[in-house]
Amino acid sequence: MNVAAVRSDFPILSREVSGKPLVYLDNGATTQKPRAVIDKISRFFEHENSNIHRGVHYLSMDATDQYDRARERLAKMINAPKTCEVLFVRGTTEAINLVTNSYGERLQEGDEILLTMMEHHANIVPWQILAKRKGLVIQVAGINENGELDLDDFSAKLNERTKVAAFTHVSNALGTINPVKEMTRLAKEKGAMVLVDGAQAVPHLRVDVQDIGCDFYAFSSHKMFGPDGVGVLWGRQQWLNAMPPYQGGGDMIEQVSFAGTTFRGIPERFEAGTPNISGAIGLGAAVDYLNEIGHEKIELYEKGLLDYATAVMSEISGLNIHGRAADKVGVISFTLDGIHPHDIGTILDTEGVAIRAGHHCAQPLMDHLKVSGTARASFAFYNTCEEADTLVAAIRKVQKMFA
Numbered sequence: 001m002n003v004a005a006v007r008s009d010f011p012i013l014s015r016e017v018s019g020k021p022l023v024y025l026d027n028g029a030t031t032q033k034p035r036a037v038i039d040k041i042s043r044f045f046e047h048e049n050s051n052i053h054r055g056v057h058y059l060s061m062d063a064t065d066q067y068d069r070a071r072e073r074l075a076k077m078i079n080a081p082k083t084c085e086v087l088f089v090r091g092t093t094e095a096i097n098l099v100t101n102s103y104g105e106r107l108q109e110g111d112e113i114l115l116t117m118m119e120h121h122a123n124i125v126p127w128q129i130l131a132k133r134k135g136l137v138i139q140v141a142g143i144n145e146n147g148e149l150d151l152d153d154f155s156a157k158l159n160e161r162t163k164v165a166a167f168t169h170v171s172n173a174l175g176t177i178n179p180v181k182e183m184t185r186l187a188k189e190k191g192a193m194v195l196v197d198g199a200q201a202v203p204h205l206r207v208d209v210q211d212i213g214c215d216f217y218a219f220s221s222h223k224m225f226g227p228d229g230v231g232v233l234w235g236r237q238q239w240l241n242a243m244p245p246y247q248g249g250g251d252m253i254e255q256v257s258f259a260g261t262t263f264r265g266i267p268e269r270f271e272a273g274t275p276n277i278s279g280a281i282g283l284g285a286a287v288d289y290l291n292e293i294g295h296e297k298i299e300l301y302e303k304g305l306l307d308y309a310t311a312v313m314s315e316i317s318g319l320n321i322h323g324r325a326a327d328k329v330g331v332i333s334f335t336l337d338g339i340h341p342h343d344i345g346t347i348l349d350t351e352g353v354a355i356r357a358g359h360h361c362a363q364p365l366m367d368h369l370k371v372s373g374t375a376r377a378s379f380a381f382y383n384t385c386e387e388a389d390t391l392v393a394a395i396r397k398v399q400k401m402f403a
C-alpha cells in the first residue's frame with residue numbers, strides 16, 4: 001500500500017496542530033474523511049440536493065437513486081443476503097437501541113442477555129434499560145489478563161434462558177478482535193439471538209455477516225471514513241419483518257387513518273421521517289474508497305503498523321499496555337506510572353499528537369482493569385511508523401516533565 005498516496009487523499013492530515021504536523025491517533029473516536037467523501041457530499045449539496053421518496057421531479061428521483069445505491073454498496077460490503085436488510089440509522093448507538101426497543105418487545109421476565117466485559121456503553125445501557133422495563137437478567141462474560149474473551153466463561157454463561165447474546169466484534173478500548181463466529185455458533189446452539197457491535201471492526205476488517213452467522217450487525221459511518229450522523233443496522237429479514245416499528249412518522253407507512261395505520265415493508269418501516277440522505281450517500285462513497293484500496297491491503301498494512309508501534313512503545317519503561325490479545329487491531333491503550341491519562345493526552349496535544357484519554361465509554365472494563373482510564377492511541381491505514389516514533393518521543397517528554 002502506498003501510504004504517501006493514501007495520506008494525500010485526506011486533506012486534514014497535512015495540517016498542523018500546536019505548530020507541529022498533526023499526528024492523528026484518535027481513529028477509535030472518529031476517522032478522518034478522504035477527499036472522495038468530502039467531494040461527494042459537497043457535490044450533493046451544490047448540485048443534487050433533494051428529499052427522497054417523495055418527489056416526482058428529477059432531483060428527487062436522482063437523490064432517491066443515490067440513496068438506494070448507497071444501501072446496495074453497504075449490503076455488498078458486509079455480504080448481506082438482501083439489500084433490504086440494511087437499515088440506515090444514526091449510528092451504532094441508534095442501531096442497538098432500535099433492536100432493544102423493537103426486537104426487545106418479545107423478551108419476557110427472567111430471560112437472560114449475555115454481554116461481555118469489554119462492551120462499549122452503547123452495547124450495555126440500552127440492554128439495561130430494557131432489562132429494567134421487562135425484568136430481564138444481564139450476564140457478563142469475562143476476559144483474561146491479555147484482554148481476550150474468556151470463551152469458557154462465555155460458553156458457561158449461555159443456557160436455555162439466554163435469549164440474546166450481544167457482543168462487540170472489536171474492543172474500542174483494547175483492540176481485541178473477538179472470535180465472533182465461534183461466539184455466534186455457541187449462542188445459537190442455545191437458541192439465542194445474536195447481535196454484533198461492529199463499530200470498531202468495519203474500519204479495519206473485512207466483515208461477512210453470513211459467515212459470522214449473526215442476526216444483527218451494527219456500525220457507524222464516521223468510524224469508517226464516512227460522515228457522522230449515519231450508520232447501519234443489518235438484520236435478518238425474518239426478524240425485521242416480525243419486529244414492530246421503532247419510530248413512527250412519514251415514509252414508513254402504507255396507509256394512515258385515525259382508525260389505524262399500516263406499515264411498509266423493510267427497510268422503509270424502520271426509517272421514519274427524512275433520513276440523513278447526504279450522510280448515506282457520503283457513506284456509500286467511503287465504501288467505494290475502501291474497496292479501491294482493498295481490505296486485504298489495509299489489514300496487512302495495519303498489522304505491520306501495530307506490531308511496530310507495540311514494539312517501540314514496549315521499550316518505554318513505566319509504560320503499561322492494556323490489551324495484548326493475539327488477535328488485535330491497531331489500538332494501543334496504555335497508562336504511565338504515576339501520570340494521569342488526561343495529563344498524557346494534554347501534553348501529547350502540545351506535540352501535535354491527538355489521542356484519547358479517559359474511560360472510552362467502557363467503564364465496567366476500566367473497573368475490571370482497576371484503572372480510572374487509559375490513554376489510547378488508535379491507528380488507521382493512513383498512519384505511519386514515523387508517527388508511532390513521534391508518539392514515543394512525545395510520551396518520553398511527558399515522562400520527563402513528571403520526573
Ligand SMILES: Cc1ncc(COP(=O)(O)O)c(C=O)c1O
Pocket residue numbers: 028029090091092093094120122123168170171172197199200220361
Ligand atoms: C465498540 C463501539 N460500539 C459502539 C460505539 C458507539 O458508536 P456511535 O457513537 O457512533 O453510535 C462505539 C463508539 O465509540 C464503539 O467504539
